Amino acid sequence: MTLRDMLVRDEGSVKKDGMHIPYTDSLGFLTIGYGHLVSAHERAVPITEEEALALLDKDIEKHVHESLKKWPWLERLEEDRRNVVFNMAFNLGINKLSRFRKFLAHLEDKRYKEAKAEMLNSLWAQQVKGRSARLADIIWKEPS
Secondary structure, eight states: OOHHHHHHHHHOOOEETTEEOOEEOTTSOEEETTTEEOOTTSOOOOBOHHHHHHHHHHHHHHHHHHHHHHOGGGGGSOHHHHHHHHHHHHHHOHHHHHTOHHHHHHHHTTOHHHHHHHHHSSHHHHHHHHHHHHHHHHHOOOOO
């Protein structure tokens, strides 16, 4: 699954009459499309699916760039695991994700079972339930 597909699923959107409409997210921020925070210089008006995906692509580019700049070792991870970090950066922001020190250290050292445990032992995991479980399973799946 691509990062874009993951974020479309995990972020969701609010639509009316086939258009993405502005909404207030769980933290009180004005949002549109797939988790795009509406900035002061943007108009909060309904947008098409194509516009929502274009905003998402731009936001993905920003979060991937910021993540790789902050944690260059991500380049050495498999794409699926990198996408988990990018997904979390999109959801939390780089500053909040930076607070997941043990998770990031385990991930960098390829201690995936421990990284998964750190992900799930967080307030974030309680808040985003299904999302955190899905992402943690990508980081480390128990052998069958």
